[in-house]
Amino acid sequence: MTAKLPTPKPGVLDIQAYVPGEHSLASGVKPIKLSSNETPLGPSPKAKAAYLEVADELELYPDGGATPLRKAIASAYGLNADRIVCGAGSDDLLSLLARAYLGPGDEGLYTTHGFLVYPIAIQACGATPVVAQEINYTADVDALLAKVTPRTKVVFLANPNNPTGTYVPFQEVRRLREKLPSDVLLVLDAAYGEYVRRNDYEMGLELVATTENTVMTRTFSKIHGLASLRLGWCYCPAAVADVLNRIRGPFNVSGPSIAAGVAAIEDRAHVERSVEHNDRWLTWLLAELPKLGLEVTPSVGNFLLIHFAKGDKKKGAAAADEFLKSRGIILRRVAAYGLPDSLRMTVGTESDNRAVVSALGDFLSQAM
Numbered sequence: 001m002t003a004k005l006p007t008p009k010p011g012v013l014d015i016q017a018y019v020p021g022e023h024s025l026a027s028g029v030k031p032i033k034l035s036s037n038e039t040p041l042g043p044s045p046k047a048k049a050a051y052l053e054v055a056d057e058l059e060l061y062p063d064g065g066a067t068p069l070r071k072a073i074a075s076a077y078g079l080n081a082d083r084i085v086c087g088a089g090s091d092d093l094l095s096l097l098a099r100a101y102l103g104p105g106d107e108g109l110y111t112t113h114g115f116l117v118y119p120i121a122i123q124a125c126g127a128t129p130v131v132a133q134e135i136n137y138t139a140d141v142d143a144l145l146a147k148v149t150p151r152t153k154v155v156f157l158a159n160p161n162n163p164t165g166t167y168v169p170f171q172e173v174r175r176l177r178e179k180l181p182s183d184v185l186l187v188l189d190a191a192y193g194e195y196v197r198r199n200d201y202e203m204g205l206e207l208v209a210t211t212e213n214t215v216m217t218r219t220f221s222k223i224h225g226l227a228s229l230r231l232g233w234c235y236c237p238a239a240v241a242d243v244l245n246r247i248r249g250p251f252n253v254s255g256p257s258i259a260a261g262v263a264a265i266e267d268r269a270h271v272e273r274s275v276e277h278n279d280r281w282l283t284w285l286l287a288e289l290p291k292l293g294l295e296v297t298p299s300v301g302n303f304l305l306i307h308f309a310k311g312d313k314k315k316g317a318a319a320a321d322e323f324l325k326s327r328g329i330i331l332r333r334v335a336a337y338g339l340p341d342s343l344r345m346t347v348g349t350e351s352d353n354r355a356v357v358s359a360l361g362d363f364l365s366q367a368m
């Protein structure tokens with residue numbers, strides 16, 4: 001008889017582990033890494049200085065409530081600090097929200113090309129992931145509503161979405177909230193919200209302020225350039241903040257992260273420079289890539305989706321990826337997102353962006 005071994009709860013072994021963007025090349029050459037939507041401008045120098053300053057206090061536990069950081073965020077955005085919860089990256093908060101509101105028999109809803117952390121968070125709780133179809137790579141409110149059942153407990157919507165770069169206008173998000181049952185938690189993941197310059201876009205603050213069932217998550221990993229520190233925050237109804245504070249790790253944000261986060265949020269000029277850099281080069285890429293004959297999905301984030309010939313051995317996404325790597329450039333394959341014929345490119349420095357366009361031009365001409 002074989003001994004019984006520890007067994008994870010139902011659902012866990014159905015999870016496809018998250019595969020991060022690649023970061024090194026077989027050749028060992030330092031790559032142009034445009035695979036994880038990190039900022040080409042790096043963090044605010046003030047954030048780095050604040051981080052280094054804390055190096056003398058590493059033996060001390062941090063403030064368990066990340067109080068200085070919640071206060072800095074509250075004052076930057078005019079929010080109530082009691083309703084802000086910080087986490088080790090927004091991934092931490094997405095998992096906590098799932099753990100608090102989803103269990104076996106419940107359904108968590110997201111869209112076809114939605115961020116892959118959502119199904120992982122949903123399944124890790126033993127709940128069932130349900131996918132609503134997108135239209136033109138964009139989340140569709142009616143399709144989401146059509147998938148709602150009495151078992152639906154949480155809807156995850158990245159706005160703008162990764163990896164598609166598309167967004168849902170605020171009026172539509174508001175309509176989604178109005179039509180969803182009141183006991184369904186709507187999680188608006190605005191990881192790229194700072195980059196969006198559209199009049200009809202809103203990160204979700206107003207809905208969180210005016211409803212009792214909407215949460216907005218944000219991150220320091222993207223525009224603030226602190227991905228390595230693992231730092232995120234969410235703005236919640238008071239009851240949801242209370243729930244998260246009960247189940248989160250008592251020191252889920254490190255002291256260096258709190259210090260760097262405060263400095264980052266206060267450096268508005270650095271954020272503004274990052275938005276301007278992105279705006280300029282995203283616009284450039286969205287114009288240059290189609291000139292090569294490549295289709296791109298209009299993005300409002302700091303990345304864009306490039307489409308290649310479907311299933312084509314010579315001109316397809318896999319061949320393009322190999323060719324780019326031979327030129328020292330790493331983009332992101334997104335087959336796991338149901339996009340086998342596309343690559344996601346993060347907006348880089350001027351020279352990175354020019355290198356990609358030039359390499360893709362060469363790729364397409366040699367593949368003729």
Ligand SMILES: *Cc1c(COP(=O)(O)O)cnc(C)c1O
Nearest residue numbers: 089090091115158162191219221
């Ligand atoms: C990058 C990203 C995040 C941020 O994750 P962190 O854990 O904060 O680094 C969240 N949501 C989406 C859609 C993302 O692409």
